[in-house]
Amino acid sequence: MTEKPTGEKVVATNKKAFHDYFILEKLEAGVCLLGTEVKSIREGRLNLKDSYAIIQKGEAMLFNCHISPYSHGNRENHEPTRTRKLLLHAREIRKLIGKTQEKGLTLTPLRVYFKRGRVKVELGVARGKKLMDKRETERRKEADREAAAAMKYRRR
Numbered sequence: 506m507t508e509k510p511t512g513e514k515v516v517a518t519n520k521k522a523f524h525d526y527f528i529l530e531k532l533e534a535g536v537c538l539l540g541t542e543v544k545s546i547r548e549g550r551l552n553l554k555d556s557y558a559i560i561q562k563g564e565a566m567l568f569n570c571h572i573s574p575y576s577h578g579n580r581e582n583h584e585p586t587r588t589r590k591l592l593l594h595a596r597e598i599r600k601l602i603g604k605t606q607e608k609g610l611t612l613t614p615l616r617v618y619f620k621r622g623r624v625k626v627e628l629g630v631a632r633g634k635k636l637m638d639k640r641e642t643e644r645r646k647e648a649d650r651e652a653a654a655a656m657k658y659r660r661r
Contacts, residue, residue: 514619516546519553522613524639526631530604531615534565534626535592539583541575546624548576551617558591558612558628560602565591567614567626591626604630 522528538546545551550573558567567589574582593601604610615627634642 516617517551517553518616522615526633528629528631530630532628534628536624536626537590541578541583542572545572545575553614556614565593567591
């Protein structure tokens with residue numbers, strides 16, 4: 506877990522989302538969790554790899570987010586991949602309904618973090634990348650890395 510200067514403690518990031526999608530817009534949402542889920546997240550036992558969010562009946566829901574059972578939990582422990590409700594304002598949900606009805610756009614969780622003691626999820630409105638786009642992104646990253654290395658070498 507990493508601490509940002511804003512007081513955010515990042516628990517998990519979805520690196521696959523940045524590889525597979527163009528992120529068009531980001532927004533922050535709270536999550537309805539059980540006590541053992543929060544404790545497990547504090548231990549860093551969360552995986553966003555195949556998770557996604559959709560709007561159902563006017564509510565935002567998070568699917569396939571795997572939170573491992575709490576190590577010191579009893580029989581009241583939570584189910585690891587249960588569907589969790591995302592806490593958003595009604596106007597944000599209406600805006601997301603409009604965005605997700607566009608062809609090719611989806612809601613993807615990008616990272617989970619603690620902000621003032623509360624668990625937050627950063628959602629991204631995303632458009633899928635084609636194989637050609639993924640290759641172009643890799644080339645651009647590689648060129649940036651080489652340029653940074655050359656600049657570092659020249660400064661010495």
